[in-house]
Amino acid sequence: MIVKGKKPxxxxxxxVQALTKNYGQFTAANDIYFxxxxxxxxxxxxxxxxxxxxxxxxxxxxxxxxxxxxxxxxSSVLSEAIKAKASLGLVPQDLAxxxxxxxxxxxxxxxxxYGLAGDQLKAxxxxxxxxxxxxxxxxxxxxxxxxxxxRRLNFACAILHEPKALLLDEPTVGVDPQSREHLxxxxxxxxxxxxxxxxxxxxxxxxxxxxxxxxxxxxxxIIAIGTVDELRNKMGEKDLISxxxxxxxxxxxxxxxxxxxxxxxxxxxxxxxNAAGQLSGLLAKFPxxxxxxxSVQQANLESLFIKLTGRELRD
Amino acid sequence: xxxxxxxxxxxxxxxxxxFREKWSLIxxxxxxxxxxxxxxxxxxxxxxKLTGRLLVTDHDQTGVSNFIxxxxxxxPMAEIFTVKQVKEAEGQELMDAGEAxxxxxxxxxxxxxxxxxxxxxxxxxxxxxxxxxxxxxxTSMKLLVDAASYxxxxxxxxxxxxxxxxxxxxxxxxxxxxxxxxxxxxxxxxEETVFPPxxxxxxQQVEEAEDEAANxxxxxxxxxxxxxxxxxxxxxxxxxxIWDDASNGVIPRLASTPxxxxxxxxxxxxxxxxxxxxxxxxxxxxxxxxxxLPLSKxxxxxLWLVFSGLVxxxxxxxxxxxxxxxxxxxxxxxxxxxxxxxxxxxxxxxxTMPTWLATIGQFLPNGFMLKGLKDWLIRxxxxxxxxxxxxxxxxxxxxxxxxxxxxxIKQLIHKV
Numbered sequence: 001m002i003v004k005g006k007k008p009x010x011x012x013x014x015x016v017q018a019l020t021k022n023y024g025q026f027t028a029a030n031d032i033y034f035x036x037x038x039x040x041x042x043x044x045x046x047x048x049x050x051x052x053x054x055x056x057x058x059x060x061x062x063x064x065x066x067x068x069x070x071x072x073x074x075s076s077v078l079s080e081a082i083k084a085k086a087s088l089g090l091v092p093q094d095l096a097x098x099x100x101x102x103x104x105x106x107x108x109x110x111x112x113x114y115g116l117a118g119d120q121l122k123a124x125x126x127x128x129x130x131x132x133x134x135x136x137x138x139x140x141x142x143x144x145x146x147x148x149x150x151r152r153l154n155f156a157c158a159i160l161h162e163p164k165a166l167l168l169d170e171p172t173v174g175v176d177p178q179s180r181e182h183l184x185x186x187x188x189x190x191x192x193x194x195x196x197x198x199x200x201x202x203x204x205x206x207x208x209x210x211x212x213x214x215x216x217x218x219x220x221x222i223i224a225i226g227t228v229d230e231l232r233n234k235m236g237e238k239d240l241i242s243x244x245x246x247x248x249x250x251x252x253x254x255x256x257x258x259x260x261x262x263x264x265x266x267x268x269x270x271x272x273x274n275a276a277g278q279l280s281g282l283l284a285k286f287p288x289x290x291x292x293x294x295s296v297q298q299a300n301l302e303s304l305f306i307k308l309t310g311r312e313l314r315d
Numbered sequence: 316x317x318x319x320x321x322x323x324x325x326x327x328x329x330x331x332x333x334f335r336e337k338w339s340l341i342x343x344x345x346x347x348x349x350x351x352x353x354x355x356x357x358x359x360x361x362x363x364k365l366t367g368r369l370l371v372t373d374h375d376q377t378g379v380s381n382f383i384x385x386x387x388x389x390x391p392m393a394e395i396f397t398v399k400q401v402k403e404a405e406g407q408e409l410m411d412a413g414e415a416x417x418x419x420x421x422x423x424x425x426x427x428x429x430x431x432x433x434x435x436x437x438x439x440x441x442x443x444x445x446x447x448x449x450x451x452x453x454t455s456m457k458l459l460v461d462a463a464s465y466x467x468x469x470x471x472x473x474x475x476x477x478x479x480x481x482x483x484x485x486x487x488x489x490x491x492x493x494x495x496x497x498x499x500x501x502x503x504x505x506e507e508t509v510f511p512p513x514x515x516x517x518x519q520q521v522e523e524a525e526d527e528a529a530n531x532x533x534x535x536x537x538x539x540x541x542x543x544x545x546x547x548x549x550x551x552x553x554x555x556x557i558w559d560d561a562s563n564g565v566i567p568r569l570a571s572t573p574x575x576x577x578x579x580x581x582x583x584x585x586x587x588x589x590x591x592x593x594x595x596x597x598x599x600x601x602x603x604x605x606x607x608l609p610l611s612k613x614x615x616x617x618l619w620l621v622f623s624g625l626v627x628x629x630x631x632x633x634x635x636x637x638x639x640x641x642x643x644x645x646x647x648x649x650x651x652x653x654x655x656x657x658x659x660x661x662x663x664x665x666x667t668m669p670t671w672l673a674t675i676g677q678f679l680p681n682g683f684m685l686k687g688l689k690d691w692l693i694r695x696x697x698x699x700x701x702x703x704x705x706x707x708x709x710x711x712x713x714x715x716x717x718x719x720x721x722x723x724i725k726q727l728i729h730k731v
Contacts, residue, residue, distance in 0.1 A: 062567055062571055063729075082573045092564055100332055109328055117319060
């Protein structure tokens with residue numbers, strides 16, 4: 001429950017309370033609560049269209065929530081927007097750069113947008129260029145950069161003013177491995193420096209590597225939240241078994257003693273303990289030649305997501 | 316060191332981009348000049364003089380009416396006007412089609428009335444789409460009517476002698492000699508009154524006015540419109556740049572910073588003003604030297620052009636910001652640009668347009684601002700009379716558009 005006008009707990013750098021965003025009848029974000037501490041990376045994990053970007057856009061002040069309250073460094077994004085935004089850095093999902101200016105000119109512009117000037121701005125530009133590995137290309141036009149370099153510059157623009165809270169909206173989409181590694185390392189460095197990071201992704205491995213805590217979001221709603229270990233534990237000792245084939249003539253009762261997540265004509269998913277050990281017995285319950293493909297996944301975020309939603313993260 | 320105010324930062328970035336896109340800048344300046352020269356060549360007058368068509372319907376057909384009409388077929392007036400005798404219906408038709416500068420109708424009995432010192436009427440219809448030539452006809456007619464009135468008063472006796480001769484067409488030599496001597500004597504007696512120094516001064520002013528009108532070339536008539544064309548091109552391009560910034564993600568990202576989008580918009584306005592100053596400076600100086608525009612008028616002309624450019628820019632911004640996508644913004648702004656150019660007097664001077672088109676053109680924002688400038692700059696009408704109304708109109712537009720655009724720019728975040 002939100003108490004209007006009451007300041008959030010001081011220890012949180014980002015606090016989201018009952019965030020709801022409606023577009024007519026469609027609810028893009030539904031009663032979302034979470035908070036991010038200084039020096040913590042909090043992941044929002046979910047498939048495309050789950051509500052991650054809507055949440056980020058509300059936090060960064062680009063969208064007004066239909067309901068709820070958001071605080072950045074104890075300032076309300078709604079009622080103290082300028083103060084809140086001064087503590088915030090945003091790395092948008094799409095590039096936000098002037099392609100016909102150089103990397104340095106872009107940094108100069110965004111630095112001034114955050115109120116930096118003079119020697120301080122110059123020093124910060126040099127520092128972030130170094131941090132993202134673009135010092136040698138600083139004076140080149142952005143239009144001559146590779147996709148990965150643009151992504152790195154996009155990131156650099158958001159950290160120029162050393163924000164206390166950083167929002168990263170799928171920063172590694174379409175990025176080459178070298179640039180990806182640069183970005184992930186830079187995020188880890190920021191965490192060590194005490195920055196609160198909100199990181200949205202649909203890459204499970206990134207979330208597992210970076211995030212201290214993760215919220216799994218689907219259809220605008222948080223369906224699970226906790227540390228990576230806590231979330232794994234929700235799966236227990238069970239493995240996820242996925243079968244592809246033709247199951248239109250198969251009775252679902254063949255899996256009566258298992259936890260069935262999904263049963264469709266061509267896909268069956270269910271949970272089983274020690275799946276590898278009893279796989280041959282399991283498959284024998286199905287008619288011959290009905291199964292074309294079998295996969296077994298040990299408990300991880302991906303399998304948890306499938307268990308919770310019946311869908312894959314990349315759906 | 317304190318941070319540079321955001322509008323100046325934004326303006327500096329925009330100007331940097333403008334100077335990097337050299338061809339864009341060159342096209343803003345070069346295209347209007349090229350079109351102006353081409354149009355001058357097509358019009359066949361190059362640096363030639365202003366010409367017009369004067370329609371005359373003479374129901375009187377007397378020596379007096381011939382004298383009035385003849386005034387336009389002789390001397391310098393003959394270089395400006397082509398006189399065409401027409402029937403009433405044909406005259407009306409040509410005037411309705413905007414194919415003549417003015418139409419004079421002399422009623423039957425006009426000559427008698429003049430000779431008998433009776434009041435009479437000359438009907439003058441002017442083409443509202445033209446300003447200079449109809450004004451010249453009207454002024455000339457007034458001079459002729461004044462002259463006729465003086466003749467009626469001063470030479471009443473001589474006219475009484477002349478009238479029966481004209482009616483019967485029988486001229487007696489002795490009577491003609493007496494008549495001539497009488498007129499000479501009357502003129503000599505009036506010499507001291509008619510030719511004092513102050514009247515000579517007035518006479519000189521009339522001559523100067525005629526010279527000025529005669530020096531209005533097609534190129535000069537096109538010049539202010541051509542500068543407007545340059546302003547329209549640059550305003551079009553600068554307005555669409557805002558949508559570009561939105562599509563490139565710059566505006567949404569800027570909305571997440573402490574800098575307000577209003578500051579961004581003010582920065583765009585500053586950059587537009589700087590670009591207009593550059594355009595107006597280059598083209599204004601060109602006009603001043605090529606067409607011999609008075610240097611004393613240059614500062615006001617340049618200020619007026621920058622002001623007009625700003626109004627046009629904010630109008631384009633409004634159209635741009637109302638559009639749902641960059642593509643539609645481009646299409647609609649370009650679709651608006653060409654009617655504004657054509658009807659607003661940039662591609663063709665309004666003086667050469669059919670009446671109905673010129674009337675529409677004068678009600679377009681650029682046409683209205685351009686007409687005021689031309690009235691003052693070329694036709695030497697008083698500044699207040701020419702520019703006050705367009706100035707008020709422009710200021711109101713400026714304020715309203717600035718407020719509305721600042722609100723609309725926030726909507727761009729949700730369109731991309």
